[in-house]
Amino acid sequence: MLIKPDPASPAGEAIIDLADQMDELQERTGEWPGADAVDILSSWLSRFTFATSTPFVSHSVGRAWVLREWNRRGGRVTLWSDEASALAELARQARDSWDDVAGTDGVPYRPPADDQRAVELFFGPEEAREEQGYTLYATDINRCVRTPPDAALWETEACAQANSAAVFYRQEEPGDEGLPCIEIVGVLVFVYLDADRRSLRVSVHLDTADDRLVGADGTVPMRVEVGDVTVFSSTATPSAAAHGSGRKTRLRRLARRTRTHGGSTHGQGASPAPK
Incomplete structure (x- = not known):
């Protein structure tokens, strides 16, 4: 044909x-003629682009603490889930080699119990770490996530892709005002122990939900189960005041994860993001 x-x-x-x-x-x-034909084809092909659009979006899926250590014998880089764990490892090494610095420059003969203090005394000030030292800093862990087209969102493969791209934000440390949170397709689900109510609390926020989740009637289909019992099965309406602000609203809510979420539990409509 x-x-x-x-x-x-x-x-x-x-x-x-x-x-x-x-x-x-x-x-x-x-x-x-070969040379003339090649010149024509080369000029003609330059009018086209063969680049393919990549349906991937980069998401931060968590943070890691990067610990870089060095001495006269070499160095190494390790990753840690939190700063305290990395400092505990440094302190362990410092205590194992404490005899090397004990009694010098005001360093006590016995290492202190506090990890931070033990590390500071063993390695000394940052500007003096030439032959032996470390750096410790936090960095985001990013992941490229495929975004299915609108029409395919509820297909089996698209749902599996969205589920595999879910992100968990843990509470950084006991004194952190942030709360444990799961994010999936823009929906934020906070799950935490509420000391005031002496209960496990679940708070669902839909105001930053991906537009593909929101139906023509402005609601999101939801089903909430506790064990084998369905406690909620219907639709929920995202907060009209916040919905549509997208990424800015999401970042603001994650940055200010306070313990006063309002009544957005078990599939109820989300309250506006904290001001």
């Missing part, structure tokens, strides 16, 4: 133009 180029489309117009150039070359030389 022969394909007829459509002169009204950019691709069809380009194909017809190439055919005209090759016909003109044939009439002028009686053949298609």
Whole structure:
């Protein structure tokens, strides 16, 4: 079956133009000389782009503490889930080698119990760490996530992709005002122990939900189960005041995860993000 180029489309117009150039070359030389044909094709191909759009979005899926250590024998880099764990490892090494620094420059003969203090005394000030030292800093862990088209959101494969891209935000430390949170397709689900109510609390926030979750009636289909019992099965309406602000609202809510979420538990409509 022969394909007829459509002169009204950019691709069809380009194909017809190439055919005209090759016909003109044939009439002028009686053949298609290789060098001339290559020049024509090279110029023609430069009119096209063959780059494919990649349906991936980069998401931060957590944080890690990067510990870089070095001494005269070499160095190493390790990753830790929190700062306290990395400091505990440094303190362990410091205590194992405490005899190397004990009694020098005011360093006590016995290492202190506090990890931070033990590390500071063993390694000394940062500017003095030349032959032996460390750096410790936090960094985001990013992941490229495929975003399915709107029409395919509820298909099995698209749901599996969204589920595998879910992100967990833990409470950084006991004194942190943040709360444990799961994020999936823009929905934030906080699950935590509430000391004031002496109960396990679940708070669902839909005001930053991906638009693909929101139906034509402005609601999100939800089903909440506790064990084998369905406690909520219906639709919920995202907060009209906050919905549509997207990424900014999401970041603000995550940055200020306070313990006063309002009544957005077990599928109820989410309250506006904290001001």
